[in-house]
Amino acid sequence: MTLRIAVQMDPIESINIAGDSSFALMLSAQDRGHTLYHYDVRTLAYDASEGAAGRLTCWGAPVTVQRVEGAHYTLGEYRLIDLVADIDVVLMRQDPPFDLGYITATHLLERLEGRTLVVNDPASVRNAPEKVFVLDYARFMPPTFIARRIEDVRLFQQRQVASGLGGDLVVKPLHGNGGKAVFRVPADGSNLGALVEMFQNAWVEPFMVQPFLPDVSEGDKRIVLVDGEFAGAINRKPGEGEFRSNLAVGGSAEATTLSPTEEEICAALAPELKARGLVFVGIDVIGGKWLTEINVTSPTGIVAIDRFNGTDTSALIWEAIERRHAAM
Template identity: 55%
Template structure:
């Protein structure tokens, strides 16, 4: 059990310290995110991370990815990664502030991200060329030590770990899976496995996911439509009936388990994403869950993927979410924990006290 008395046996690998029990560096933090005014402060994981950072004495800025600019300076043989950012204070609830009920902003200013301590890369997918371009820019300043900025998660690892593809590093943990442009290969996969799930490889939030039974006559038409409108391959997986009992989101921090929630699909749905009406429920970890986390934890830690959410249906790992994982506010409400504090404890440990 941690010193705050909150962690149960499913929360292993951590000893969460209270803020006033540890000597923390004061960090300058920039959050690359979607408009803060539009987030739900009672459910948004980025908002929870910002609240905790502020409580720990750090300075917060927020900016949007489309304000990034990368400049070279031949006279100094250097470069700068700049953005238009606002210093911000965040508030849990109940206060009225100019611009949003849950945030108060300073005027926009030009911020040199290379002069910050931490950048949280938290804008939502899709994982497209815009997203990839941002990782290339941020990678130029990423690192630990003088003159470097810690990017969370590591932009190279994010770029190399598209959420559906990276799970395929662990084939023994996944249901039978196919990634292809070939309609014939997909049809053969369904003939072998029966019910299947089709997913856009770089989609998010449950958008564009279809279940097709062995008898469904729409497969050819659906594939024709998809491949006529997209140059990307599809991911196909054997349907896992256990999804009717929920899709488990397990949060890992620096490779260690922080906890899990179960996302139940609505009646008549196979998608459990909360963006499409899935309902979060408390849940513990099974031995299989722990086996999966033990297998992938060292990889996440080695790659600098500090804040990760994995999806487990029944006995099977289906996705490893590294771009902008969610679920920590629901997790903390069920378990009376502070997952954002774990994330910041892991980040702060990278800096000398």
């Protein structure tokens, strides 16, 4: 089966080919004989005029990739591409912010349903933001609070002290990514006012608050699920002087296995991910038991997982995509 694949992603010239999951997926697709096109989400256009039959197009170019630093891609001529007539699969891989632009793109791509396969499913991506979808699995989460008022956060902090979890908090944007703007608040709350003020000025949505988990010093685990099935995992450890373990902010990776609770988490998530068309998902777990995020927009980590485990997660993802496309 040869597929025509349009990859919706950030500028290809700026990616880190040593660890970029989108690049790994493109290499794998190319090895499988598929044809690749690259386009910027900002070029999506929808024609609802009479006779257009709801035509969704983008301004894209054929692309070939190779694992050569500084010469990792070759683009053909850009042209108008019909995402139904010219494309079999849209791979939605641009990074957040998960803003109105991102949400609007999911609404447009959703109109391809039944004609062109979009991975991950755009309606499910829109309805399952990382730090909101995870609330459906609160039984696996640390105590979690979403709010905007500092008074509410202080009450939450007092409850954590009373419960014996300690008073240190972690505050993070509800729709952030890559460990950006994640702050630790000490038990005395000395910087809480300034942080709340900053969050209120920077984002219209509420923010997420959780107790600081000392286990994070041993890292947090990125677990990848492909069409609901466990595909691999790595442990990400914070860099010196950091508590954030994201690789994007200097964390390091190491091989790992799943704890019994992590296996239980994966089993609980599997049917819902599969039903929602969330083919490539990365979940984050701290201390072998605390589920913190379900990443569906542009998950990462497969390059490090394959390096440590000798696996081929990209191939598993394409096998799942090919199965879904064949079943359309």
